[in-house]
Amino acid sequence: MTTSIVANPALKESVVKTATRNTKQRLTSRGATIASLVIAVLWTIPTIGLFLTSIRPETDTLRTGWWNILVNPTVTFENYGNVLFGRDSLLGPFINSIAISIPATVFPLVIASLAGYAFAWMKFKGRDVLFVLVFALQIVPIQMALVPLLSLFSRGITIGDTVIYEGLRGAGLFSQVWIAHTIFALPLAIFLLHNFISEIPADVIEAARVDGASHGQIFFRIVVPLSLPAIASFAIFQFLWVWNDLLIALIFATGQAAPITRALAELTGEFGQNAELLPAGAFISILIPLTVFLALQRYFVRGLLAGSTKG
Amino acid sequence: MKDLLTWIGTLPPLLQVPVIVGLFLAAAAGIILLIEVAPRPGRKFTILRLAACLVIPGLAFLLLGSVWWAVAVAVVLGGLFFLLDYRSREGRGYVFALFGFLAPAFALLLIGLVYPTFATLWNSLLSNRGVFIGLDNFAWVFSQPQNIVVIRNTIFWVLVVPVFSTAIGLAYAVFIDKSRGEKFFKVLVFMPMAISFVGASIIWRFVYDYRPADRDQIGVLNGIVTLFGGDPVNWLQQVPLNSFLLMVVLIWVQTGFAMVVLSAAIKGVPIEQVEAAQLDGTNAWQRFWNVTIPSIRPSLIVVLTTISIASLKVFDIVRTMGTAYPDTGIIANEMVTLLQKFEAGRSSAFAVILFLLVLPIVIFNARQIQKSREIR
Numbered sequence: 001m002t003t004s005i006v007a008n009p010a011l012k013e014s015v016v017k018t019a020t021r022n023t024k025q026r027l028t029s030r031g032a033t034i035a036s037l038v039i040a041v042l043w044t045i046p047t048i049g050l051f052l053t054s055i056r057p058e059t060d061t062l063r064t065g066w067w068n069i070l071v072n073p074t075v076t077f078e079n080y081g082n083v084l085f086g087r088d089s090l091l092g093p094f095i096n097s098i099a100i101s102i103p104a105t106v107f108p109l110v111i112a113s114l115a116g117y118a119f120a121w122m123k124f125k126g127r128d129v130l131f132v133l134v135f136a137l138q139i140v141p142i143q144m145a146l147v148p149l150l151s152l153f154s155r156g157i158t159i160g161d162t163v164i165y166e167g168l169r170g171a172g173l174f175s176q177v178w179i180a181h182t183i184f185a186l187p188l189a190i191f192l193l194h195n196f197i198s199e200i201p202a203d204v205i206e207a208a209r210v211d212g213a214s215h216g217q218i219f220f221r222i223v224v225p226l227s228l229p230a231i232a233s234f235a236i237f238q239f240l241w242v243w244n245d246l247l248i249a250l251i252f253a254t255g256q257a258a259p260i261t262r263a264l265a266e267l268t269g270e271f272g273q274n275a276e277l278l279p280a281g282a283f284i285s286i287l288i289p290l291t292v293f294l295a296l297q298r299y300f301v302r303g304l305l306a307g308s309t310k311g
Numbered sequence: 312m313k314d315l316l317t318w319i320g321t322l323p324p325l326l327q328v329p330v331i332v333g334l335f336l337a338a339a340a341g342i343i344l345l346i347e348v349a350p351r352p353g354r355k356f357t358i359l360r361l362a363a364c365l366v367i368p369g370l371a372f373l374l375l376g377s378v379w380w381a382v383a384v385a386v387v388l389g390g391l392f393f394l395l396d397y398r399s400r401e402g403r404g405y406v407f408a409l410f411g412f413l414a415p416a417f418a419l420l421l422i423g424l425v426y427p428t429f430a431t432l433w434n435s436l437l438s439n440r441g442v443f444i445g446l447d448n449f450a451w452v453f454s455q456p457q458n459i460v461v462i463r464n465t466i467f468w469v470l471v472v473p474v475f476s477t478a479i480g481l482a483y484a485v486f487i488d489k490s491r492g493e494k495f496f497k498v499l500v501f502m503p504m505a506i507s508f509v510g511a512s513i514i515w516r517f518v519y520d521y522r523p524a525d526r527d528q529i530g531v532l533n534g535i536v537t538l539f540g541g542d543p544v545n546w547l548q549q550v551p552l553n554s555f556l557l558m559v560v561l562i563w564v565q566t567g568f569a570m571v572v573l574s575a576a577i578k579g580v581p582i583e584q585v586e587a588a589q590l591d592g593t594n595a596w597q598r599f600w601n602v603t604i605p606s607i608r609p610s611l612i613v614v615l616t617t618i619s620i621a622s623l624k625v626f627d628i629v630r631t632m633g634t635a636y637p638d639t640g641i642i643a644n645e646m647v648t649l650l651q652k653f654e655a656g657r658s659s660a661f662a663v664i665l666f667l668l669v670l671p672i673v674i675f676n677a678r679q680i681q682k683s684r685e686i687r
Contacts, residue, residue, distance in 0.1 A: 029595075032485075032486040033486070033490075035482065035486055036483055036486035036487050036490075036496060039479060039482070039483050039486075039500065040483075040496055040499045040500060043499055043500045043502075043503065043563065043566070043567075044499050044502075045531065046514045046515060046517075046518050046531075046563070047502070047503070047506075047514055049514070049517060049518065049531055050513065050514045050517055053517060061529065062529070063527060063529075064527045064529065065527065065528055065529045065530070065531070065534045066517075066529070066531075067531070067534065092324075095324045095325055096324055098324070098325065098328070099324035099325060099327055099328050102328045102332065103328060103331050103332050103335070106332050106335065106336070107335060110335070110336070110339045111339075111415045111416050111419065112416060114339075114342070114343075114411075114412045114413075114415065114416065115412060115413050115415070115416035115417075117412060118409055118412035118413050122408075122409055122412065123401070124406075124409055134416075134420065135677075137420060137424050137425070138673070139666075139669065139670060139673040139674070140424055140428050140666065141623075141624055141643075141662070141665050141666055141669055142624075143624070143643060143646050143647075143661075143662040143665055143666075144427065144428050144431045144662050144663070144665075144666050145423065145424055145427035145428060145431065146427075146650065146662070147427075147430070147431060147434060147650060147655050147658065147659060147662075148426065148427035148430035148431060148434070149423055149427050152422070152426075152427070173320045173324070173327075174320070174324075174327065175316040175319075175320070178331070179419075179423070180423070182419060183419050183420065183422070183423030183424060184423070184424075186416055186419060186420055186424075187420070187424070190416060214346075214347055214350060214351075214408070215346060215347075215350075215408045215412070216343050216344070216346040216347025216348075216408070217347060219343065219346075219412075220343060220347075240505060243507070244506070244507030244508065244509070244510075245507075246507070246508065246509055246626075246627040246630070246631075247626060247627070247647065250647060250651075251647075251650070261507050261509045261510075261627075264509050264510070264513065264631075265509050265627070265630060265631050268509075268512070268513065268516070268631050268632075278513055278516075279513070279517070282509075282510045282513040282514065285507065285509070285510055286505075286506050286507070286510045289505045289506065289507070290502070290505050290506070292505070293502075293504070293505035294498070294505075297498070297501075301571055301575075304568065304571055304572060305571075305572060305575055
């Protein structure tokens, strides 16, 4: 066996080549191709259906299925006009979503990278235990924290009659939502950023220290620039998460502060009344995360593979 | 603080973003500057540290709206902290810097996660009026027939969704691996990940839509049924089918996640092993079971457990699609519904049950992630 291969290396190469070709053919065989096409179609049809529904005239939508647009192509952007500028406009909630998402992405990132640096590059007693505790906080479902946090925001902290903290009642539209999102993002953000920051070569940090840089400088001049990829992928993740969130919006973003997810969820409650707003409204709400996602997919996937999933 | 936030709240929403982000970044820059400057040796900086230790806690409590004696206590504690830092072994200013890095995160975590978790545990033992009633809330949960349905549904969600999403995601990842247009095919299935559960539910509402038989159907599913001469079905009214139809929405969303993670894992399978198996004359199916699956096992488990956790916690789908439909409730949604009915005690009981259900899966999941890191 050995001799034959040694004696005839060309043969081995050709065998391997045909074998590789065979696998390629097998794995992309006709059955597999059909199966993957079917899955791809099944996964896209619902979204396409919603999009086509959103650009059909209202009367058509109520009478016939969206696939009739292929036979009878009547396209209108009236629905989008109604959603944005009509009587029950979703423009306000849409803007609220932007106003909630951007600060709620920036806050946890800054706070978590500060903490991540300390956990990675500063020595102190009980560091590992504390880090494990922070990591373990990820197991607490947001649901566990909702009720007490809500009463903390509305009533503040009092011991007897003395006020330690007056609460946030009536303090701006979004402050509660920003703070809630920031808090719930922290355990995962600290964990991920710490993992990345701690992988910066120790030589780099040591060299800076020898040159007399203090922790503040090392953080700002070395760690932040080097961790930009990790910061970017967590930023995208957090932005999508906040934009798509309904739970925190339902509890903390009341009345005028409601983001688009909440406004849409409330529209579905009264299905039939404003049914014509739903397709266009849903599509507008999908548009921004989809753009962010498609443009920055690389970072998003990297974040997923690093374990950023949150519940 | 409150006044400031109230003032920001009066601005137009889009203007609030730069104002609050600007203020926040200024505060963060202030902290970093202090961390940078204060630990330097010399009398001037010692005084700076002392001033920071006294002023910052006092100011913080003033901004929170505390009474005077609380502010005073904070200032005294700040002074003690200064002494602690002054005598610290790592050199003056080290503990000061450390505190600057960690304090914001720890303050928020303690207030927003640690305290609320214990408070919820306690609340679940109280009635709605705040009277201690022991485990009555839990007894209520497990004694009501409608709650049994909720728990049963939740269990189905945890079992069905991860298995189907992972299986479909894995099959798709294998089928399109190294094929032409792989990236494009990936995006098609991955796209739902970017869509909110609310958006996804609205999308699927239109798929399941039902009209009486004498009218044209506008939902795809009934459109297909009638195309083949069947009678249209009011899908979301069929118990227990409706629960599974809601699970389809989550499967639709999570398959992309499974596909991306597993596809990366498949690409990491050592090519030598695959080639060796080929030389041994195995077919594609055997190679898949005996080479690919064992080497992507850690990723498979991570995907399965991660999706299980997601299916335990997801509540948006049931809320947006199914509140009007019979027997579709799950724990995560019931918890919010009770909260909105001001039944804090029972709501907390459901939250605790959810926590206990999630706990073992999360621990297992974290261990697997750790293990797969070690292998890498």
